[in-house]
Amino acid sequence: MLNPILIVILIIIAWVLILAIAAPFIRKSKHFSFMGPAIMVKAVKNRKIMDKVSSKFPGIIFSRLSVVLVIISSVIAMVFLLYGSYLATIEHNVRPPSLLLYLVLPGINPAIPIVYGTLSLIAAVVIHEFFHGIVARKHNITVKAVGALFFIVPIGAFVEPDEKEVTEANPVVRRRIFASGPGINIVIAFVALLILLFAMAPLATPIHQGLYVESVQANSAYSKIGAQSEITSVGNFSGEDLNSILENATITPGEMTNVTVFNGISLVKEKVPAGLVVVGTIKGFSAYKNISLGSIIYSINGTHIYNTTQLTSILDHIPPGNNITMSTLTYTNGKSSTFENHTLVTGSKYNYYAQYDPSANRVSYKNQSFIGVEISYLGISSVPINEIRSEVLGTTMLSSPWYGTLSAIALPFTGLSPIPGKLASLFSTPFNPFIFWGLFNTLFWLFWMDFLLGITNALPFFILDGGQFFKDTLKISSRRRIFKKLGDDKTIANISLIMNFIVFFLILWEIVALEHI
Known part of the structure; x- marks a missing residue:
């Protein structure tokens, strides 16, 4: 299969050749002329x-x-x-x-x-x-x-x-x-x-209040959730409480938990293992290549890790350069494998921010540890449904003109305009959705x-x-x-x-x- 860029180049070359051949006739005509390559x-x-x-x-x-x-x-x-x-x-x-x-x-x-x-x-x-x-x-x-x-x-x-x-x-x-x-x-x-x-944005309202799933950890126990769907409940968390589940979850890591997913047509109940999932590791820190992507962080030094608040608190009280034992749990085809224990040497949170986000760095970070894991709850990247609504409908411009304008202009580059059909199906509209979203995208x-x-x-x-x-x-x-x-x-x-x-x-x-x- 030809590369799309190569196809474009070949078409342009063919166009230039046609212009070169037709040029003598075009120059003699009062109805045709050139404007650059057009x-x-x-x-x-x-x-x-x-x-x-x-x-x-x-x-x-x-x-x-x-x-x-x-x-x-x-x-x-x-x-x-x-x-x-x-x-x-x-x-x-x-x-x-x-x-x-x-x-x-x-x-x-x-x-x-x-x-x-x-x-x-x-x-x-x-x-x-x-x-x-x-x-x-x-x-x-x-x-x-x-x-x-x-x-x-x-x-x-x-x-x-x-x-x-x-x-x-x-x-x-x-x-x-x-x-x-x-x-x-x-x-x-x-x-x-x-x-x-x-006129248009106020008419599109979320059918449920939950978390919009942007992406899911590939080849994991969470794949059944599906991207561009909406999580309406996780265990006892539902509605707006889901917005803080990453920081406040109380479910034991690895425990099979009920998750309700709205796919735009119906509510579907799934069972997935709870916990903080490693979705990435950062080069230069001890977790890099030592912790498998998709692993659930089970414990650090014997203490269960329920949420990011607890994870941060533990690492903040460990000086950089110390050994810690991290236990992880992985799932294959929905079934858990054996626990894995990893001995990691903690790095400096200060060094991390100095390299990746200098404006947010603090002197106090010099005494706090960092292990180099990127995590999410249930292995998903998500945002509250009302937040994605404000973004795709452009209403962020009303509360934050500068950021909202940049966000609206960037929508095509983030794959959010035209609004994907799966995302659009999570909202109710006052008339036929096909016509409503067609008109919205046109405008x-x-x-x-x-x-x-x-x-x-x-x-x-x-x-x-x-x-x-x-x-x-x-x-x-x-x-x-x-x-x-x-x-x-x-x-x-x-x-x-x-x-x-x-x-x-x-x-x-x-x-x-x-x-x-």
Whole structure:
């Protein structure tokens, strides 16, 4: 089977060859031309619809609003770039993302769904270009052509104002034209977000109160629980009490315990061994390669370990460098094996935090032990159902705007948008779930694509709308006495060049820094 990346490369090579062969014919045609590696299919007549819309649309007011929106968006975009570069600099021991994730192309970027991604991208680009034309016509700038843009498949539309008229236009008018595209994208993103947060999200409520299972320890006695299901009870723990079971469990380690699981259709009762399960070990500490993944921590120095509170308390009272005896219990095909006793030399909690989370380190950790195990209760990775609800429905943005916005943008990369069917089945909806979640996902991708297209185009970079917008802003500012020196075209060009370099460097740094972690 061919590698997907190789298939994409072969398709692109074939496209380039087709363009090379067709180039002489395309250059002679008034209906076709190139835009980089894409083909522009032009309609040079019948643009009356744009004139009709511009005559009735409050284009002047909208274009002024767009200028404000682009200024705000460019600041947000630069903050994102700076923040991303900062994280790429300080993050350690993380797996760098695939380079395909940097391409906002459905079918190539694995995080972007083909249907929702393609439709939302085309809609965002078409509306973006259409509003460039509407505002241009509102300011009496000739629109020479409109049409479709192809890069292997249709990827959007374009509007081609008269270049000479745009160049000779007042910088205020020119800035409004360039701002209108990103401006309408931001408006659409904002409207879609408001509908999601205040009309759609409140209608989806959890059927049960429990723990959403993100993943389960592979090949373990817990596999029967199943990922993307919901645990509604464990022994005597149920409802919101499950949120603290990791810290407060009182069930004897290894004891077969009743667990109720909601699979989106019905409640199923299972029996699994209770306890803290080792789901990972950390290199450089004594548990690494000595403790089998999937093992239940039974006891330390003869004391049963029921929960993380007890585990932490015991290790905190043992100075680093001491020997401890850890007993573990493993299950194969639902049946317990014999106990295993491990003699481990404790490491320093201070050294662990110094390496993996320096900002959370404390001097007191120097006298506390660490053995290097990553654990979970019942071998599952889980979050409260209301917490995952806030995340996938975007309502985290209301309580924590900065984190919530980053979380919403990251949903496609965490596999939570479009919302997986199994997860969606854990919620009740006011009408047919297929229609409800289809509408919800459509609105989300309109928000996602328009938001990213809007703030990206607002960046002061020469190939984007924000590049010319930035130049015109400097030109307009030079009319004020305090910025009079900016009126020199050479000065404006030099400042723009510096800004282009900064933007390019930040983008490149984020990619290079992560790739070389």
